[in-house]
Amino acid sequence: MGQTVSAAQLVARCRDGDQEAWAALVERFSRYVYAIATQGFRLREHDAEDVFQEVFAKVYERLDSLRSDEAIQPWIAQLTRRVCVDRLRSGSREDTTDESELAADPDEDAIARIDDALDVHDAMAGLSENCREVLDRFFARDETYRTIGEALELPAGTIASRISRCLVKLREELEGRKPVPTQSGGQVSV
Numbered sequence: 510m511g512q513t514v515s516a517a518q519l520v521a522r523c524r525d526g527d528q529e530a531w532a533a534l535v536e537r538f539s540r541y542v543y544a545i546a547t548q549g550f551r552l553r554e555h556d557a558e559d560v561f562q563e564v565f566a567k568v569y570e571r572l573d574s575l576r577s578d579e580a581i582q583p584w585i586a587q588l589t590r591r592v593c594v595d596r597l598r599s600g601s602r603e604d605t606t607d608e609s610e611l612a613a614d615p616d617e618d619a620i621a622r623i624d625d626a627l628d629v630h631d632a633m634a635g636l637s638e639n640c641r642e643v644l645d646r647f648f649a650r651d652e653t654y655r656t657i658g659e660a661l662e663l664p665a666g667t668i669a670s671r672i673s674r675c676l677v678k679l680r681e682e683l684e685g686r687k688p689v690p691t692q693s694g695g696q697v698s699v
Contacts, residue, residue, distance in 0.1 A: 516631065517578035524572060535565055538582070541627050542589045549620040550593040560592045567592070582627065590615065632682035640675035647672055 516537060522530030542564050546557035567588050575584055593615070633641055646652045646660065647668075658665035 516581045520572065520575065520578040520581050531569070534568075534581075538585050538627075539565075541582075541623060542585060544623045544626075545586065545589045545615075545620055546593050548623060549590075549615045549617075550597065551616070552593060552596065556596055560589065560596055563592050564589050582624075586620070586624070590620075628683060629679070632679055635682045636675065636678055639671075640678055643668065643671050644675050644679065 514533070516534070519530045519534045519537065523534055539561065542561050543557055546552045546560040547554070552560060564585065568585060575581065633644065636644070643657060643661070646657045647654075652660075654665040654668040657663075657668045661668075663671070
């Protein structure tokens with residue numbers, strides 16, 4: 510199943526009993542749930558794994574209660590927050606002796622960064638293979654224009670303009686996912 514399938518399409522397929530879609534849905538959101546637990550709530554690894562299991566069990570059981578397939582990401586985030594809070598309240602963290610730590614709010618900035626990263630990851634899936642590769646090489650792998658140019662058999666000078674055009678496409682993908690007050694510039698083809 511390709512990465513270009515939207516989360517909402519995966520949800521619809523899951524409702525129809527498609528096990529491959531369920532596996533793809535879990536894969537798509539697994540790092541998201543784990544990151545909320547470890548970065549947002551600072552749970553230890555084994556607690557985060559328990560949260561992961563519980564969240565996806567609830568998603569599986571309650572998928573039919575989701576009002577809109579497009580709301581899967583915020584719904585999973587909400588379920589994850591609730592399970593993390595329950596986990597903290599249950600006192601399952603062996604090293605927690607300070608009561609104030611149990612009552613501490615999650616790191617909302619970390620959760621916002623996690624949400625943004627997932628949005629960018631999903632928007633990247635809507636780009637052409639060429640754009641995904643050049644942006645991944647430049648931003649994720651921190652490769653130079655020269656290294657990217659050699660790998661893609663393009664002049665290094667072409668890489669900067671390709672990155673720029675691909676970033677415009679990425680912004681358009683992101684703006685298409687969220688309402689924005691003003692739309693920017695025209696279409697740029699890559």
